Amino acid sequence: MGASLKDVAQLAGVSVKTVSNVVNNRPHVTPAMRERVQRAVDALDYRPNLTARHLRKGRTGIIALAVPELGNPYFAELAGAVVDAAARFDYTVLLDHTAGRREQEVLVTQGFRAHVIDGLILSPIELETADLLGRRDDAPLVLLGEREYDAPYDQIAIDNVAAARTAVRHLTGLGRQRIAFLGARRELARQPAHLRLRGWREELTAAGLPHDDSLVAATDGYGRWDGAAAMNALLNQGAQPDAVFAYNDLMALGAMRALGERGLRVPQDVSVVGFDDIEDGRFGAVTLTTVSPDKQAIARLAVERVVARLTGDPQVEPERIQPGYRLVARESTAPPPA
């Protein structure tokens, strides 16, 4: 067991209050006193017990971040950014993953870790508005990502419809006409890809192109494997897309692999656009064009929001904040030969 404040006070021959003042760098302590206490602190290798401090202050200095899947580089990269952003506010990050399952998301949301975390940043997949409305835990909660909720919580998400339209416009601008969408959900009730699918539809309409449902592939998951499977399914059904807009980069990468296995060349035969701008997309045999959300901003805004709720006026209206994004054009949509 380490030394306590009391031990230090005893050794230094002062009260615990004084030691506390020194340890917390409070003013109004004479240099000589500070020096004397510091010597005792060093001698005993004293380190404050944060648990006790937190019990006293009602704060732990820990923010939880709950993401669906750490194996998805998007969330891994985002988690790294959140850890950095939190560090700037002296918060540390406790990591959860929900596997995108509603029960897990609800659990996290209901504060099963009540009192150990000060706030929560959650990127939900299946969570419903009702789950949020039934929430009783009062730790600040900030939502990330494209699911839309009718509940009084801050949410950080880029404008997914507009971003998807930008991606599709990039494709139509290349002269592509049969643009497939990969990553709709089989179960319509739980539709995270909703907004991106809508963007696809809207932009096709704007371009005077039909939106052909036989070019929409549904999946259960959002990994490389799902992308490859969806691509194969489409091709097996006889679809002949000249472009693919995938729900995310992982699926786009899987789709490119599937296209390659069938001898279809990217970008000559099929242009491909993903979403997320994960590092993987920048180093493949064919680099991937993608919609790049500003992850640093997302992380920073989320942390700032949690901290603001923790320290500020709780009556401030919850907001929907939209960080920026940009389209990064790479080889997978290099212009086809004229």
Add this chain to the structure above:
Amino acid sequence: MGASLKDVAQLAGVSVKTVSNVVNNRPHVTPAMRERVQRAVDALDYRPNLTARHLRKGRTGIIALAVPELGNPYFAELAGAVVDAAARFDYTVLLDHTAGRREQEVLVTQGFRAHVIDGLILSPIELETADLLGRRDDAPLVLLGEREYDAPYDQIAIDNVAAARTAVRHLTGLGRQRIAFLGARRELARQPAHLRLRGWREELTAAGLPHDDSLVAATDGYGRWDGAAAMNALLNQGAQPDAVFAYNDLMALGAMRALGERGLRVPQDVSVVGFDDIEDGRFGAVTLTTVSPDKQAIARLAVERVVARLTGDPQVEPERIQPGYRLVARESTAPPPA
């Protein structure tokens, strides 16, 4: 603020002890009493304050995991596995990243989070034995990965020399003779790739091949970009490898990209083997042969070890535990035409 034990006791008309017993599922409480207390718990939506509980018990239920970089899928995948393994012991995981910098690693190791974490799992890059010997924090520490230390701590790492030899043997078995190694360190003093480089050398010798230092490329980092840069540097110096063994998959992926840009075909012209078995390697245009460490086992062993130190006899000798690995052959080393 939520309700406390005391509030519940008051409402139920019993002592806090009894409530505590019920909440903690202790035996010897009559069903009627349990029922009565439970009703009060529900009415007040009482949830125990873990901070207080932990202060009392001296444990927090939190294990820290410190990795160099979450953006590296290997560590992201490993982190996911650690979170899962810890959950089975009712521990949650607090995530740190060190950027592979010695100061950060030392900081983490010296218990700057003393008393908030029960134990630490660290994957060091630059940490030195001396840093470990100077450690004063008494929270259990388990080391991960290939750095070798002469300090009394548990370490979980596959046999890197043997694993590297397996990779190189796979290459020599294909008839390759000029096998480059990517990922040595420029600064020799801090040499994480040490063991894999030794494996490369030993296996070449065993195969009766020279180990040509002009085929060894040094880097500062271990990402895709570093792999591409190292590959380019080698090629620019006039090296003509017919195979590449990279320190990790990320570098191998970067190298493949660089080879492709120069018109060198994988596997026809150059065979490539990586290390880590990250998912990215399974879905490129050319899938990547790799050494696949058993990540589930690594995570499980690390957590078990921390928990054992926490609950068991602290006098047990620190061990070096070697989980399994296997070579996964994929397209990047498909046999060249005879």
Add this chain to the structure above:
DNA sequence: CTGAAAGCGCTTACAG
């Protein structure tokens, strides 16, 4: 089987 009380290690009014 249950109650009253001490104590984990801090911080913070309250005196002096």
Add this chain to the structure above:
DNA sequence: CTGAAAGCGCTTACAG
């Protein structure tokens, strides 16, 4: 400017 004391919300011997 510093000291003595209460209290954050639990758990756990100790009585009864």
